[in-house]
Amino acid sequence: MTNHEGPGITRRRLLAGAAGGLALALTGGRLRSPAEAADPGLGTPPTDQPLRTHVARPLDAETPPQVFTQYLTPNDRFFVRSHFGPPAPDLVAPSVWRLSVAGSVERPLRLTLNDLSTFDEITVTAVVQCSGNGRAFHRPKAPGVQWEKGAAGNASWTGVRLRDVLQRAGLTARARHLQLQGADRPVAASVPLFTRSIPIEKALHPDTILATRMNGAPLPLLHGAPLRLITPGWMADSCVKWLTNLTVQEEEAGGYYMQTAYRYPSRPVKPGEVIAPQDLKPVEAMVVKSLIAAPQQGAILASGAVMVQGVAWTGEGRIEKVEVSTDEGRTWEQARLVGDEAPYAWRQWRFLWRTGGSGRRTILCRATDDRGQVQPMASPWNPGGFLWNGWDHVQVQVREA
Ligand SMILES: Nc1nc2c(c(=O)[nH]1)N[C@H]1C(S)=C(S)[C@@H](COP(=O)(O)O)O[C@H]1N2
Numbered sequence: 001m002t003n004h005e006g007p008g009i010t011r012r013r014l015l016a017g018a019a020g021g022l023a024l025a026l027t028g029g030r031l032r033s034p035a036e037a038a039d040p041g042l043g044t045p046p047t048d049q050p051l052r053t054h055v056a057r058p059l060d061a062e063t064p065p066q067v068f069t070q071y072l073t074p075n076d077r078f079f080v081r082s083h084f085g086p087p088a089p090d091l092v093a094p095s096v097w098r099l100s101v102a103g104s105v106e107r108p109l110r111l112t113l114n115d116l117s118t119f120d121e122i123t124v125t126a127v128v129q130c131s132g133n134g135r136a137f138h139r140p141k142a143p144g145v146q147w148e149k150g151a152a153g154n155a156s157w158t159g160v161r162l163r164d165v166l167q168r169a170g171l172t173a174r175a176r177h178l179q180l181q182g183a184d185r186p187v188a189a190s191v192p193l194f195t196r197s198i199p200i201e202k203a204l205h206p207d208t209i210l211a212t213r214m215n216g217a218p219l220p221l222l223h224g225a226p227l228r229l230i231t232p233g234w235m236a237d238s239c240v241k242w243l244t245n246l247t248v249q250e251e252e253a254g255g256y257y258m259q260t261a262y263r264y265p266s267r268p269v270k271p272g273e274v275i276a277p278q279d280l281k282p283v284e285a286m287v288v289k290s291l292i293a294a295p296q297q298g299a300i301l302a303s304g305a306v307m308v309q310g311v312a313w314t315g316e317g318r319i320e321k322v323e324v325s326t327d328e329g330r331t332w333e334q335a336r337l338v339g340d341e342a343p344y345a346w347r348q349w350r351f352l353w354r355t356g357g358s359g360r361r362t363i364l365c366r367a368t369d370d371r372g373q374v375q376p377m378a379s380p381w382n383p384g385g386f387l388w389n390g391w392d393h394v395q396v397q398v399r400e401a
């Protein structure tokens with residue numbers, strides 16, 4: 001596997017970026033005490049780690065990386081992304097909310113939440129990740145919300161199979177794509193709706209679900225209540241929230257959010273290059289990725305044994321290994337994969353680092369999946385700043401014990 005280095009990106013620049021502004025941005029200038037730092041808090045739930053807000057209205061906020069010491073990301077610590085904010089609550093109240101299934105179907109449906117509860121229930125644990133997660137690390141900068149590490153989370157999603165609902169409606173021979181529309185609306189009528197579509201194969205996949213619950217609790221409004229789509233293994237722009245309309249059709253959805261936004265070049269491109277429309281494909285599957293959850297950026301550690309921990313996941317495959325480097329990528333050692341393993345969830349990992357010496361050190365991690373995808377030092381540049389999966393890095397200060 002090649003290292004997809006974006007043009008002009010060198011390892012030195014990557015590490016210089018890690019050492020500079022990012023360190024302070026992530027710690028807010030606060031450093032942990034040596035006692036705190038020596039114990040990264042294995043397994044202990046985070047207490048006071050609010051989301052980091054990028055945009056207040058509509059809310060775009062990311063999860064601080066230390067929350068990823070937990071396997072499941074708590075609902076109130078799960079990143080929030082929405083183009084227009086949630087619909088007015090009365091539009092999605094159970095008394096008025098309906099799911100319409102229309103288009104190339106034999107029997108159009110209008111389902112209440114009660115109707116949906118008659119289908120078999122299924123729970124899938126899956127990572128939901130914004131396509132723009134890590135956009136802040138692309139060089140040159142790509143326009144859009146400058147997400148760092150936390151526009152992703154791992155949750156258990158409970159609901160019914162989209163396939164079962166579509167089969168009740170009965171697909172016709174023309175069914176190629178499923179268009180998805182939620183109840184959220186832009187403030188101005190001139191702004192396009194967040195209309196998306198997925199290929200019918202993904203819609204009929206037995207793990208694709210219409211979710212009403214998140215981590216065992218009713219789906220929060222910010223995360224799409226009363227109903228959202230979960231496309232396990234795929235980027236979150238397909239996970240339409242506040243879902244009201246399913247339309248079976250021959251073509252991909254039209255409009256800005258399917259035809260212009262959330263597209264990725266199918267060949268390497270240079271920054272500023274004009275890309276022909278046929279060379280841009282919708283963002284679909286996730287790419288292999290790992291993150292360091294502890295120690296935190298900027299931590300002060302007593303020299304000795306330090307437990308490094310994090311998570312790793314990939315789109316349609318499984319995590320084979322996670323490696324850690326504490327010498328700026330010259331040598332790599334394998335981390336231990338621990339905890340639950342489920343197809344679309346992330347895998348936790350741990351690495352016991354014997355620091356030796358003292359001074360400023362950078363911890364790097366990279367994951368490999370069973371399809372031979374290796375997390376690259378830096379991800380290929382693309383105009384949307386999507387699919388960042390460069391090596392993760394955390395910089396710490398090691399002090400004589
Ligand atoms: N209806 C609707 N669904 C949506 C969006 C939206 O703006 N409107 N944003 C999408 C994007 S880009 C992301 S990253 C995820 C975010 O899901 P979360 O807020 O539950 O983390 O929702 C997706 N579903």
Ligand SMILES: [Mo]
Nearest residue numbers: 081130131237
């Ligand atoms: Mo997103």
